[in-house]
Amino acid sequence: METSQLRIPYFPGCTLNTTAKGFDTSLRASAQALGVELVELPEWNCCGATFPLLADNILDLAGPASVLVAAREMGERLAVACTTCYNVLRRTNLAIQTDEDKRQKLNLFIEAQYEGDLQVLDFLQVLRDEVGFEKVARTVKRPLTGLKAAAYYGCMVLRPASEVAYDDPENPRALDDLLMALGAEPIEYAHKGECCGSYLAVVSAQAAAEMTYSILSSAQKNGAQLIATNCPLCQFNLDSQQAEIGRRHTGYQTIPVLYFSQLLGIALGLDADDFDWEKHSVDPRPVLELVEPR
Amino acid sequence: MQDKEPITRALIIGAGIAGMQAALDIANSGYEVVLVDKLPSIGGRMAQLSETFPTLDCAQCILTPRTVEVGHHDRIKLVTYSEVEEVAGQVGDFRVRIRRHPAYVNWDACTGCGLCQEKCPKRVVSDFERGLGRRKAIYTLSPQAVPNRPVLDRESCLHFQGDRCRVCEKVCPVGAIDLEQEGNTIEERAGCIVMATGYDLYSMDRLGEYGHGDLANVIDGLAFERMLSASGPTAGKILRPSDGAEPKEVVFVQCAGSRDPELGVPYCSKICCMSTAKHAMLYKHRVPDGQAYVFYIDVRSAGKHYEEFVVRTVEENRTIYLRGKVSRVFEEGDKVAVWGVDTLSDRQVEISADLVVLATPMIPGGGTVQLAKMLGLHADEAGFLSEFDASMQPVETLRAGVFMAGACVGPKDIPETVAQASGAAAKVLSTFARWGKVAEGEAAARAEDL
Numbered sequence: 034m035e036t037s038q039l040r041i042p043y044f045p046g047c048t049l050n051t052t053a054k055g056f057d058t059s060l061r062a063s064a065q066a067l068g069v070e071l072v073e074l075p076e077w078n079c080c081g082a083t084f085p086l087l088a089d090n091i092l093d094l095a096g097p098a099s100v101l102v103a104a105r106e107m108g109e110r111l112a113v114a115c116t117t118c119y120n121v122l123r124r125t126n127l128a129i130q131t132d133e134d135k136r137q138k139l140n141l142f143i144e145a146q147y148e149g150d151l152q153v154l155d156f157l158q159v160l161r162d163e164v165g166f167e168k169v170a171r172t173v174k175r176p177l178t179g180l181k182a183a184a185y186y187g188c189m190v191l192r193p194a195s196e197v198a199y200d201d202p203e204n205p206r207a208l209d210d211l212l213m214a215l216g217a218e219p220i221e222y223a224h225k226g227e228c229c230g231s232y233l234a235v236v237s238a239q240a241a242a243e244m245t246y247s248i249l250s251s252a253q254k255n256g257a258q259l260i261a262t263n264c265p266l267c268q269f270n271l272d273s274q275q276a277e278i279g280r281r282h283t284g285y286q287t288i289p290v291l292y293f294s295q296l297l298g299i300a301l302g303l304d305a306d307d308f309d310w311e312k313h314s315v316d317p318r319p320v321l322e323l324v325e326p327r
Numbered sequence: 328m329q330d331k332e333p334i335t336r337a338l339i340i341g342a343g344i345a346g347m348q349a350a351l352d353i354a355n356s357g358y359e360v361v362l363v364d365k366l367p368s369i370g371g372r373m374a375q376l377s378e379t380f381p382t383l384d385c386a387q388c389i390l391t392p393r394t395v396e397v398g399h400h401d402r403i404k405l406v407t408y409s410e411v412e413e414v415a416g417q418v419g420d421f422r423v424r425i426r427r428h429p430a431y432v433n434w435d436a437c438t439g440c441g442l443c444q445e446k447c448p449k450r451v452v453s454d455f456e457r458g459l460g461r462r463k464a465i466y467t468l469s470p471q472a473v474p475n476r477p478v479l480d481r482e483s484c485l486h487f488q489g490d491r492c493r494v495c496e497k498v499c500p501v502g503a504i505d506l507e508q509e510g511n512t513i514e515e516r517a518g519c520i521v522m523a524t525g526y527d528l529y530s531m532d533r534l535g536e537y538g539h540g541d542l543a544n545v546i547d548g549l550a551f552e553r554m555l556s557a558s559g560p561t562a563g564k565i566l567r568p569s570d571g572a573e574p575k576e577v578v579f580v581q582c583a584g585s586r587d588p589e590l591g592v593p594y595c596s597k598i599c600c601m602s603t604a605k606h607a608m609l610y611k612h613r614v615p616d617g618q619a620y621v622f623y624i625d626v627r628s629a630g631k632h633y634e635e636f637v638v639r640t641v642e643e644n645r646t647i648y649l650r651g652k653v654s655r656v657f658e659e660g661d662k663v664a665v666w667g668v669d670t671l672s673d674r675q676v677e678i679s680a681d682l683v684v685l686a687t688p689m690i691p692g693g694g695t696v697q698l699a700k701m702l703g704l705h706a707d708e709a710g711f712l713s714e715f716d717a718s719m720q721p722v723e724t725l726r727a728g729v730f731m732a733g734a735c736v737g738p739k740d741i742p743e744t745v746a747q748a749s750g751a752a753a754k755v756l757s758t759f760a761r762w763g764k765v766a767e768g769e770a771a772a773r774a775e776d777l
Contacts, residue, residue, distance in 0.1 A: 201535060202535065203535025203536050203539070204535055204539060223655065223657035223658075223659065223664065
């Protein structure tokens with residue numbers, strides 16, 4: 034169907050194989066419909082999950098560096114779906130590019146000759162810059178007309194801006210623009226990039242609940258019917274904290290939190306049965322029924 | 328030294344308070360001055376200010392005697408609406424090519440009656456009013472403009488945009504409108520040059536966390552000055568730009584871009600602690616039942632009677648000073664939400680404000696860096712002109728015969744600017760005097776030879 038096939042190595046990361054399965058299935062199916070062939074790295078390991086901030090902690094870069102080496106063998110670019118993986122891989126790659134000491138030590142340790150000559154791209158970035166939102170809009174079969182969606186970016190694709198951002202960190206647009214391309218109405222609100230609480234839930238359920246509450250209530254106050262995000266950890270926090278929020282704030286109305294790729298898949302007219310809806314604490318399907326059928 | 332006698336005539340670039348002060352000092356000592364400014368009239372930034380700290384003098388009232396004196400001075404040649412294009416020669420004989428922009432008005436014939444401005448049908452947003460007010464397509468910067476001669480802005484003029492409009496031409500009682508006028512270049516010669524190109528404010532567009540300059544009720548300090556000014560767009564009333572309502576809660580954000588190497592400029596902009604205290608005080612004078620908040624890193628009020636002024640703002644005007652940065656400013660309904668931190672009580676602060684005023688940093692006036700290149704001067708990373716010696720020769724540049732004064736050298740307030748301008752003028756005058764002595768000596772030597 035599509036003549037211009039884009040072939041790009043793909044790193045799903047562990048979360049997309051487990052808790053965020055629906056992110057992975059919807060993303061792969063959508064990519065295919067848009068003429069993008071995602072080629073999963075044949076062997077890959079954990080991205081490291083956090084980028085080490087100690088300057089002399091080179092060992093923790095070995096994991097992500099191995100992923101980069103494997104990706105470079107397949108091409109010059111790597112598409113990453115999980116924003117945490119994107120953040121760690123991109124920063125590791127930058128460190129290898131710019132820090133000769135790290136580059137040498139890492140190469141000795143993992144027995145490679147890697148120079149960092151790889152482009153690490155977030156999948157949303159691939160959609161925006163390689164496919165183009167215009168083409169996405171043209172490929173839409175079931176526009177999400179009338180659906181008011183709040184784009185939520187979290188921090189991993191925005192900060193530190195000089196290392197990872199492909200968008201304005203204070204006023205990101207990529208996800209909003211994609212939602213618009215899908216026919217939805219992205220709402221304006223101030224909390225697009227505010228912290229979701231990250232791992233704080235482990236330490237203080239109360240603090241995490243309040244942080245997610247401020248994001249969700251801000252989106253709702255501005256008319257959102259659902260939240261669209263690109264980050265598995267944010268999705269988990271925003272979605273699963275709502276039960277606790279309901280206990281703390283009487284009268285709280287829940288709001289579904291989806292991966293943008295799930296909306297993309299629906300808008301492209303794909304079969305959404307394997308988008309893993311069961312894992313959502315707040316079931317998005319009732320809201321999605323508002324969208325006109327194919 | 329050149330063969331010919333050096334020219335005891337000064338050329339000053341920039342006719343703000345620095346350039347005017349230097350011009351008057353030099354001209355009143357008996358030498359000719361050419362005073363160039365790219366704007367249609369003189370006075371610079373000070374003409375936009377409402378009142379000055381720490382005395383609360385009306386800026387226009389203390390400025391006007393100077394602009395009028397400059398405007399009428401026999402030995403000062405005003406070349407406004409013009410830009411220096413090329414500088415050749417050297418100390419003693421600089422040859423300066425100046426491009427005069429077409430005003431489309433014959434200034435010699437014009438009487439400054441203002442009828443053209445009154446009748447012009449086209450209104451545009453005024454830069455001088457910092458976007459808060461409008462002007463006509465043919466305009467003067469202010470009613471007190473010196474010279475009181477209008478210019479026609481070709482980009483906005485209906486006639487130049489293809490319409491048949493020639494209203495200004497029709498109404499002008501002396502036939503001064505010249506829609507066929509063209510710009511021209513002139514050459515001026517001078518022995519010394521003074522750079523006084525002043526400052527701009529760092530653009531709010533670059534402050535994403537404070538709304539990118541896109542929020543109607545988030546303005547910068549100069550816009551607030553225009554609002555406070557009796558001759559400004561609101562006639563001195565404090566009104567929210569979005570709907571004209573009187574703001575009851577106003578948040579002032581100091582260091583909005585300064586002392587921020589990551590997102591703004593690394594340096595301290597020096598005047599903002601005082602101008603913010605003044606803004607908060609004047610706000611309370613205008614809106615006695617309103618509340619002003621100031622977020623600050625620390626209050627730098629080093630200057631005569633400055634600390635006392637800040638204390639008055641806090642104690643008499645009940646301004647709430649919060650020591651901490653503001654992390655975000657955004658619209659929420661018809662309010663502006665301000666998120667900040669008060670590091671003294673160790674608490675996060677959220678204020679639902681009606682108006683937010685950002686104390687954005689001073690940056691070198693537009694064109695300073697290009698002029699510096701043209702003249703072979705050095706500038707620092709921020710573009711401020713470099714001194715020959717920062718401690719001992721603070722108004723001398725690296726180029727002989729070129730001096731400098733005011734905010735193009737670094738952020739400074741009015742008193743310091745005026746003092747520095749007099750310093751630069753003194754250097755010009757001592758240079759001229761030395762040449763005079765040399766000439767006298769040569770004449771005496773020649774007389775002896777005879």
